[in-house]
Amino acid sequence: MKVDIEALVADLQPVRPVKPNGGILLVLATAGVVVAIVVAMLGVRPDVVAGKPHPMVMMREGMMLVLGFATLVAVVASARPGVGQVSSGWRWALAAASLFPLTSIVLTFAGDGFPPAVLFDFDGRICLAFSAGGALLIGTSLTLWLRQGAPTALNRIGWLVGLASGSFGTFAYGLHCESVTVFYVGLWYTGAIAMCAVVGRLVVPHLIRW
């Protein structure tokens, strides 16, 4: 047997067990920084400041938080592996969030088509840029934290890191976003989160492989 157990024992140092709450707090702190940047650079919707947000703002922001938390919990749980511990609650949150793009598609085909004003809205590009930029900060901190753990399903975790960071990044921009149409959310918010998820799938597995 080649295994040199004594060498491993000699290398033993006390370690602080990985705590999922630490990952959650780190992401929330980073998301707080992103919110502060959005507020400082773009400002916050007046109805949010007044404490009486538009119903669509409530729904979209709430949905981003639900999706963000559900995927974040799955990611941090993956840092401590164990057969029989697969977390799948995030799938329901993702299904619920998909109602926005699905509603847009249904309304597009059932009504007068997709509004060109939403499609060519310059704010949509701003939305993408700020959401993705915020997600980059959040995703980076989450990935760095995750490297101390031992995730085993690397591709799935890549998707989830992208979804979590994209959701929180989009939530932050949504505090400023002036649009309250389901088409806008269905296109630009979904696009931002999907883009983050794809980037997460492509990049994160390489960074957390062990």
Next chain:
Amino acid sequence: MRVDEASLQRLMALAQQGDAIAYRSVLVACQHWLVRYFSGRIVPAQVDDLVQDTLASLHAKRASYDASRPFLPWLAAIARYRWVDQLRRVYRSREDELHDDLVGESEEESIAARISLDRLLDMIPERQAHVIRLVKIDGHSVAEASLRSGQSEPLVKVNIHRGLRKLSALIESE
């Protein structure tokens, strides 16, 4: 050396605090457990390397163990991860006999059954598991696996690739 689940859990918690004696006990117990776990599930000449890799991973990732949870499912997740990683590596072996003298000796049979590698292979389509067993575990060539399985050589390669990808996603599944 046989150490029960509760003792492993306690010893690993001590090892995380830097207790070298407890850690040595954990590693020796894990070494025996891993030899049994991998035997018959990979070409015999690869077992030692795989055990070594897994113990090194255990060492590097010991902070990821939660002392409030059972130890063996954690060890099994690390072992499965290393096993799938090993299967991914392209290798050929002339050995065609698998020794199974150590298989089935675990005193934690219910846990072992739940976390076994065979169970993992059972969770992917049979056509994929069959060619993975032939090529990656029994050490046959793709051409030989093609003859034995009735699948064309390109299909054997595709099924190995898809099967390994699915195994990677199922590591923590019961």
